[in-house]
Amino acid sequence: MPDANIRIPEEAKDRLAAIAAAEGLSLRAYLARLSExxxxxxxxxxxxxxxxxxxxxxxxxxxxxxxxxxxxxELDRRLTEAGDL
Numbered sequence: 001m002p003d004a005n006i007r008i009p010e011e012a013k014d015r016l017a018a019i020a021a022a023e024g025l026s027l028r029a030y031l032a033r034l035s036e037x038x039x040x041x042x043x044x045x046x047x048x049x050x051x052x053x054x055x056x057x058x059x060x061x062x063x064x065x066x067x068x069x070x071x072x073x074e075l076d077r078r079l080t081e082a083g084d085l
Contacts, residue, residue: 003028013027016030016031
């Protein structure tokens with residue numbers, strides 16, 4: 001597989017290289033492994049839809065868009081609060 005060149009700030013490269021080295025990997029190997037663990041926006045949307053369908057099939061729960069926004073806001077609030085600890 002051919003390599004690709006990606007331009008990022010030097011500080012970001014140094015940080016990623018340090019993380020990779022701490023895990024015993026080259027930066028190239030670390031980035032390849034990282035790319036396999038992340039989801040694209042389309043994959044995230046597909047996974048969320050499957051979870052929504054599974055939840056509905058399991059217990060009939062189907063929040064409205066407004067309820068979902070409220071739940072998302074509450075989760076964001078709690079995560080922010082937990083980060084302040």
